[in-house]
Amino acid sequence: MCEADATGGGGGGDEDGVGALFSALLEDSAEDLYENAPCGYLSTLMDGTIAKVNGTLLGWLGAGRDELVGRRRFSDLLTVGGRMYYETHIGPMLTMHGEAGGLALELKAADGSRLPVLVTSRVKKGEDGAAQLIRITIFDARDRRAYERELLRARQVSEAERDRARELASTLQRTLLPPSLMPVPGMEVAAYYHPASVDEVGGDFYDLFPLTGDSWGFFLGDVSGKGAEAAVVTSLARYTLRSAAVYNPEPVKVLDNLNTVLHQQYRGGDTRFCTVVYGSLVPDATGCAITLVSGGHPPAVVVRAGGVTEFLHTPGGMLVGAIPDAKFTEVTAHLGPGDTLLLYSDGLTEARPVGASRERYSEEELLDFLAASAATGASEVITALTALLTGFGDGVEDDTALLALSIPLPGSGDS
Amino acid sequence: MSTRFSTTTKAVPTGLVLTLAGELDSATAPAAHEAIQQLALRDGDQLVVDLSGLTFCDSSGIAALIAARSHAGRTGSSIALAAVPRHLSKVFGLLGLTDLFVVHPTAELAQQAPAAEH
Amino acid sequence: MDVTTRNNVTVLGRADGPAVVLAHGFGCDQNLWRLIVPALAERYRVVLFDHIGSGRSDASAWSAERYSTLDGYAEDVLEICSALDLRDVVLVGHSVSAMIAVLAANSEPDRFAKLVLLTPSPCYVDDGDYRGGFSRDDIDELLESLDSNYLGWSATMAPVIMGNPDRPELGGELTDSFCRTDPVIARVFARATFLSDNRADLPKVAVPTLVIQTAQDAIASQEVGRFVHEQIAGSELVTLDATGHCPQLSAPEATAAAILEFVGAP
Numbered sequence: 001m002c003e004a005d006a007t008g009g010g011g012g013g014d015e016d017g018v019g020a021l022f023s024a025l026l027e028d029s030a031e032d033l034y035e036n037a038p039c040g041y042l043s044t045l046m047d048g049t050i051a052k053v054n055g056t057l058l059g060w061l062g063a064g065r066d067e068l069v070g071r072r073r074f075s076d077l078l079t080v081g082g083r084m085y086y087e088t089h090i091g092p093m094l095t096m097h098g099e100a101g102g103l104a105l106e107l108k109a110a111d112g113s114r115l116p117v118l119v120t121s122r123v124k125k126g127e128d129g130a131a132q133l134i135r136i137t138i139f140d141a142r143d144r145r146a147y148e149r150e151l152l153r154a155r156q157v158s159e160a161e162r163d164r165a166r167e168l169a170s171t172l173q174r175t176l177l178p179p180s181l182m183p184v185p186g187m188e189v190a191a192y193y194h195p196a197s198v199d200e201v202g203g204d205f206y207d208l209f210p211l212t213g214d215s216w217g218f219f220l221g222d223v224s225g226k227g228a229e230a231a232v233v234t235s236l237a238r239y240t241l242r243s244a245a246v247y248n249p250e251p252v253k254v255l256d257n258l259n260t261v262l263h264q265q266y267r268g269g270d271t272r273f274c275t276v277v278y279g280s281l282v283p284d285a286t287g288c289a290i291t292l293v294s295g296g297h298p299p300a301v302v303v304r305a306g307g308v309t310e311f312l313h314t315p316g317g318m319l320v321g322a323i324p325d326a327k328f329t330e331v332t333a334h335l336g337p338g339d340t341l342l343l344y345s346d347g348l349t350e351a352r353p354v355g356a357s358r359e360r361y362s363e364e365e366l367l368d369f370l371a372a373s374a375a376t377g378a379s380e381v382i383t384a385l386t387a388l389l390t391g392f393g394d395g396v397e398d399d400t401a402l403l404a405l406s407i408p409l410p411g412s413g414d415s
Numbered sequence: 416m417s418t419r420f421s422t423t424t425k426a427v428p429t430g431l432v433l434t435l436a437g438e439l440d441s442a443t444a445p446a447a448h449e450a451i452q453q454l455a456l457r458d459g460d461q462l463v464v465d466l467s468g469l470t471f472c473d474s475s476g477i478a479a480l481i482a483a484r485s486h487a488g489r490t491g492s493s494i495a496l497a498a499v500p501r502h503l504s505k506v507f508g509l510l511g512l513t514d515l516f517v518v519h520p521t522a523e524l525a526q527q528a529p530a531a532e533h
Numbered sequence: 534m535d536v537t538t539r540n541n542v543t544v545l546g547r548a549d550g551p552a553v554v555l556a557h558g559f560g561c562d563q564n565l566w567r568l569i570v571p572a573l574a575e576r577y578r579v580v581l582f583d584h585i586g587s588g589r590s591d592a593s594a595w596s597a598e599r600y601s602t603l604d605g606y607a608e609d610v611l612e613i614c615s616a617l618d619l620r621d622v623v624l625v626g627h628s629v630s631a632m633i634a635v636l637a638a639n640s641e642p643d644r645f646a647k648l649v650l651l652t653p654s655p656c657y658v659d660d661g662d663y664r665g666g667f668s669r670d671d672i673d674e675l676l677e678s679l680d681s682n683y684l685g686w687s688a689t690m691a692p693v694i695m696g697n698p699d700r701p702e703l704g705g706e707l708t709d710s711f712c713r714t715d716p717v718i719a720r721v722f723a724r725a726t727f728l729s730d731n732r733a734d735l736p737k738v739a740v741p742t743l744v745i746q747t748a749q750d751a752i753a754s755q756e757v758g759r760f761v762h763e764q765i766a767g768s769e770l771v772t773l774d775a776t777g778h779c780p781q782l783s784a785p786e787a788t789a790a791a792i793l794e795f796v797g798a799p
Contacts, residue, residue, distance in 0.1 A: 048776070081672075081673075084752060085675060085679065086751075087752050091782070092560065092565055096564065096565075273478065273481070275474075296511050318514060319481075319511060322481045323515060
């Protein structure tokens with residue numbers, strides 16, 4: 001025993017030395033830690049009356065202990081908004097659940113300044129389970145609040161940038177499409193443009209315009225790629241087609257001219273081309289005669305008055321702008337009362353209707369859809385296809401342009 | 416670059432065989448252009464572009480094929496497409512590409528008839 | 534939609550007793566009544582519910598149009614009374630629901646036997662000689678406080694709410710939704726609550742009314758409580774020796790006693 005004691009005592013000598021050092025530090029700091037902790041401490045009665053407060057918090061508030069203890073409530077230290085929040089939210093929370101944490105509030109200092117803080121409160125209960133007082137810990141949240149404000153500001157800036165980019169894209173898009181189609185005497189015309197993205201300008205384009213006499217020119221095309229570079233080609237294609245049609249209205253010549261212009265423009269490394277259907281129409285006694293030329297574009301569709309649908313194939317028509325001597329082929333058709341001609345871009349026929357595993361929508365399916373829809377006339381056909389596209393949702397990956405021309409049935413009231 | 420598109424270049428007695436496999440779209444087209452620019456073609460060579468493994472090709476991919484055609488033309492080479500998948504041959508026909516390229520059922524058959532393409 | 538599901542209606546107490554409908558105020562839900570429900574349920578048929586966007590109500594029933602004024606909430610109260618076919622109802626409204634109760638009673642006076650307005654305020658913003666207790670700037674500051682706290686509120690409070698071994702009387706499935714509020718809805722509710730002026734509706738109250746206030750209330754002062762009492766002809770005013778805006782929590786016995794005395798025996 002003695003030995004053991006002696007050994008223990010000897011061994012404990014060193015430990016006591018270190019222990020005493022810690023103990024002295026701890027004893028010395030117990031009250032000091034409370035008073036000068038790096039956070040504010042506050043204890044209140046259950047009605048909020050301040051019972052105890054540490055030096056750190058008094059320093060932040062610029063107040064004396066006597067001004068607060070027994071005289072003020074915790075909510076008196078808050079801004080009015082914070083006080084109302086305390087009464088309607090924090091108070092009930094403490095009563096019902098005994099604690100409330102992570103609350104962002106502001107303290108009012110004696111000099112009128114405000115201190116953003118994070119507040120955590122907990123109810124202390126006696127041995128009998130009755131609530132005795134509320135202990136509140138308060139952290140200085142100036143840095144955090146400044147950081148949050150910076151985050152908020154950065155978010156606002158990025159949102160403004162995004163809005164500006166979208167605004168630019170939509171402005172540019174508008175310059176590439178006619179604001180509204182010109183009315184063609186004795187015909188019904190309708191068009192629809194479905195942008196795949198609000199952030200990027202699409203590469204589809206269409207137009208309808210008067211030529212000499214009572215004939216009209218129209219086109220619908222799709223430039224490879226999207227974004228600003230594609231928009232330049234789209235703009236070039238659109239204005240070239242219109243001026244080429246005035247220069248020489250023969251449809252094959254119009255595409256020849258466009259091909260020459262695009263190919264010369266992009267002869268360098270960066271190949272840019274488009275697919276396009278160009279047509280002219282001449283009204284006659286029973287409707288109108290149509291001549292179409294296609295440069296690598298999906299075939300136009302005719303929906304006959306009786307609901308029969310057919311393609312206007314233009315085999316061998318090449319991409320426009322890819323090679324200097326591209327070949328284009330011509331097809332003619334006649335539209336009678338109730339007949340509709342539809343031009344479309346491949347955003348429609350390459351859409352993936354439902355789910356990623358589903359095959360892309362095909363031209364044949366489009367033909368069947370139009371036959372089954374019983375849509376008659378340009379407006380009805382466009383309305384039916386708009387609904388179809390809406391149904392595809394995210395499945396429409398590319399921009400989609402639609403242009404329809406029809407001869408109204410007698411007595412349908414349209415001009 | 417993702418694994419959904421790959422390019423392979425192989426030297427053969429008649430020239431080069433460039434194999435494009437996977438999905439060729441706006442995201443992967445730069446890789447195709449890169450491979451095309453690297454092709455060391457000499458006057459009289461034949462470039463065969465093997466498409467047997469191509470599962471998707473949009474307008475960016477078409478642009479790459481046209482770039483390959485131009486590259487071959489500049490170097491005095493001929494170009495042929497081999498094994499155009501069924502789903503693409505329809506689109507190629509629509510775009511008039513069959514008039515721009517000689518098309519063979521396989522890369523091997525393409526190498527047996529290079530002279531006709533000059 | 535079924536109104537009782539939409540507003541998470543709970544019916545407790547004596548089935549043959551007078552119907553007492555308790556309408557909670559802004560910031561919480563029907564759990565706020567937990568401490569006084571036992572005393573009331575001994576004698577009355579107690580009907581509890583959550584306003585749309587609070588507690589376990591169906592937030593999908595919310596629309597900014599209907600709930601941007603207190604009238605939408607008053608309509609909900611009337612729909613609940615109608616769905617349960619309640620008659621001679623005693624309607625107890627706390628805080629903003631005191632004014633919702635006034636609007637409901639003025640709209641269908643025959644439906645209600647008595648009103649109890651707990652810490653009411655018809656208008657929080659000072660206006661001429663009227664002292665609601667707050668400036669417009671104060672209210673804007675409150676709305677800002679709500680914005681900065683609501684996101685954190687649901688995230689940090691939920692774990693605390695889930696279990697509460699210290700207070701078994703609060704146990705059960707209701708506690709897990711305590712004070713859970715949809716932030717978007719809360720913002721609109723806060724605006725309707727703190728920017729409404731219902732002073733002109735008070736003189737129209739034709740139902741016997743009890744006003745209960747506390748001695749110390751940072752939200753609705755004694756002066757405001759007196760104003761409500763004076764504006765409603767024949768009303769009674771009780772000032773509890775309690776603090777805070779929620780006497781049903783800070784002084785549940787006294788609050789229940791005041792209601793019991795006013796409503797009377799079944």
